[in-house]
Amino acid sequence: MHRLDARNGIPKADGKPNGLTNGRLQNLKTSETSNGLGRQASLASPTGTPLIPPFMVSSPGKVIVFGEHAVVHGKMAMAASISLRSYLLVTTLGKTERTISLLFPDIGLEHTWNIDDLPWQKFKHPDKKRYYYDLVSSLDEDLVKATQQHTLDVSSNLPEEQRKVHQNAALMFLYLFLSLGSQSNPGCLYTLRSTIPVGAGLGSSASIGVCISAALLLQIRALAGPHPDQPIDESNLQIERINRWAFVGELCIHGNPSGVDNTVASGGRAVTFKRADYTKPPIVKFIRNFPELPLLVVDTRQPRSTAAEVAKVATLKKTQPVITGLILEAIDKVTESAIDVVSSDGFDATDPVSMGTLGQLVNVNHGLLASLGVSHPKLEKIRELTDAANIGYTKLTGAGGGGCAITLIKPGCDQSRVKILDEQLDAAGFKRYETQLGGDGVGVLFPAILKNDSEEEGGEEIDQEKFLNAEGREGVEKLVGVGLHQKREGWKFWR
Incomplete structure (x- = not known):
């Protein structure tokens, strides 16, 4: 069965090296x-x-x-x-x-x-x-x-x-x-x-x-x-x-x-x-001209099976073929629209209007994925916290059912709100990574x-x-x- 992403369980560097005496x-x-x-x-x-x-x-x-x-x-x-x-x-x-x-x-x-x-x-x-x-x-x-x-x-x-x-x-x-x-x-x-x-x-x-x-x-x-x-x-x-x-x-x-x-x-x-x-x-x-964008990655630390999430959508498509087909088609249109946005000459990563247009597509994509049943309460909690902080646009990434959420950061977002959000994510047991996309x-x-x-x-x-x-x-x-x-x-x- 096709997998959405590859993984082999090799952990990251999350602390001091422990393998060498x-x-x-x-x-x-x-x-x-x-x-x-x-x-x-x-x-x-x-x-x-x-x-x-x-x-x-x-x-x-x-x-x-x-x-x-x-x-x-x-x-x-x-x-x-x-x-x-x-x-x-x-x-x-x-x-x-x-x-x-x-x-x-x-x-x-x-x-x-x-x-x-x-x-x-x-x-x-x-x-x-x-x-x-x-x-x-x-x-x-x-x-x-x-x-x-x-x-x-x-x-x-x-x-x-x-x-x-x-x-x-x-x-x-x-x-x-x-x-x-x-x-x-x-x-x-x-x-x-x-x-x-x-x-x-x-x-x-x-x-x-x-x-x-x-x-x-x-x-x-x-x-x-x-x-x-x-x-x-x-x-x-x-x-x-x-x-x-x-x-x-x-x-x-x-x-x-x-x-x-x-x-x-x-x-x-x-x-x-x-x-x-x-x-x-x-x-x-x-996409050669893809811009570098500030991104927050939050790991739910919720174990999940990629195969199980893929099978979940396959079952839904079998029992509700018309509706599921329309949702998948809509996700495809979101992706095409996002490519058009970031590839356009007028796109500016520092412009709230440009980022707002891309952010709308992020929100729509997550909503469509949630309607397929591949979100998770922990992913929705992250969206709730980031939406309340009003710092960006959040969606699940990968297979869903756990794993990570990504937040595209708004230009000029209030840093005091970011600090509060960091504390809330830590208190909820999530692992956050401030990164850059692209x-x-x-x-x-x-x-x-x-x-x-x-x-x-x-x-x-x-x-x-x-x-x-x-x-x-x-x-x-x-x-x-x-x-x-x-x-x-x-x-x-x-x-």
């Missing part, structure tokens, strides 16, 4: 020193072989802005990036180090593989081999099985639910590593942090897949950008290359993802997507050195220890320089 961190620091990975010697191994310096990639999460559920029935939907992001730090070890380590401290995942023990022969077979420039769109089940054998001992001592999350993340990473890398790859540490909440329809797994895909393609020098003078066609080609391999990562976990999450995480801004024929990929088009997609900090706001000579290096010890969203964003309030020099984005 102090001893393990000290071992990493010692390994870096012994292998010449200090600031002055990070470009060469003990044998003199050039190595890639530590670098970082980042990609955003996403929300469905218009068209939930209607998209399952062949209508159009709109999705856009948000400023909640994943970040992957890649640290190359010396040539004598023959291991790769995957570190996701926010979920307690830490695993190391010996490079020479991995099933390279399976991936080198002429009938199986895929190349970085292939526009891949499917998995090879034989290769998946070969890869799974090397994830069975990942977190084997943990409870089944947590172990499954870890093994899914490891499978995505390892399949991509084997597909894009080779046995001659140097040893590496791959360390990931994320500020995207999980299980709420915000594209956390796709964002991680884009980071892994981009990092591996950079390591094999299959990407020439991004750079300011890069031709648009070349930039688009490289974004699509990252996107296709990230989709493969999603296939490892979800089986039949729509491909929308990874597309937004790769290209940023906003897209429309439509899938009238489930035997074919969806038709996805970028920002950049995948980006790279190469090398992992920020240029400004630093007392360090030449800029501030983002090393393993700093990255692991950054606390929560604010700590990560302050350190790496990307996010709602951090725009530091050094980062470059494919556009």
Whole structure:
């Protein structure tokens, strides 16, 4: 059955890292020193072989802005990036180090593989081999099985639910590593942090897949950008290359993802997507001039099943075909109207009239979704609070039945009301995220050195220890320089 959004249960960075002991961190620091990975010697191994310096990639999460559920029935939907992001730090070890380590401290995942023990022969077979420039769109089940054998001992001592999350993340990473890398790859540490909440329809797994895909393609020098003078066609080609391999990562976990999450995480801004024929990929088009808009995301923390919500609408369509058909058609018209509004030359995100027109469509879309029975009392509570505060326009996003609500913020809204609303949402047990809608997609900090706001000579290096010890969203964003309030020099984005 088609799912409205992909998810794999990988949690976000919501506090201090909990997956690495102090001893393990000290071992990493010692390994870096012994292998010449200090600031002055990070470009060469003990044998003199050039190595890639530590670098970082980042990609955003996403929300469905218009068209939930209607998209399952062949209508159009709109999705856009948000400023909640994943970040992957890649640290190359010396040539004598023959291991790769995957570190996701926010979920307690830490695993190391010996490079020479991995099933390279399976991936080198002429009938199986895929190349970085292939526009891949499917998995090879034989290769998946070969890869799974090397994830069975990942977190084997943990409870089944947590172990499954870890093994899914490891499978995505390892399949991509084997597909894009080779046995001659140097040893590496791959360390990931994320500020995207999980299980709420915000594209956390796709964002991680884009980071892994981009990092591996950079390591094999299959990407020439991004750079300011890069031709648009070349930039688009490289974004699509990252996107296709990230989709493969999603296939490892979800089986039949729509491909929308990874597309937004790769290209940023906003897209429309439509899938009238489930035997074919969806038709996805970028809205290139989509404006950056202030957005409040509120997580109800209410568990729900996407499949159950989709089935609920399918049942309603079966018992009330005419009425349900009209509602789905109306949602489609709302989406089309929203595209016209944000694409018009006269749209101004700072103009109350422009935003009011878009906001009306937000309200109508939610009302139509509620009439399909996919809202929830907690989602309606959020709407009640935001409407009373008069700060913006609120709707559910994703499958509904829980999950998240999004509020498009009105220009010049009263900050005292915002503060009161924040207190009310906290008191109700909701988790809120101040974000921006429609920002950049995948980006790279190469090398992992920020240029400004630093007392360090030449800029501030983002090393393993700093990255692991950054606390929560604010700590990560302050350190790496990307996010709602951090725009530091050094980062470059494919556009």
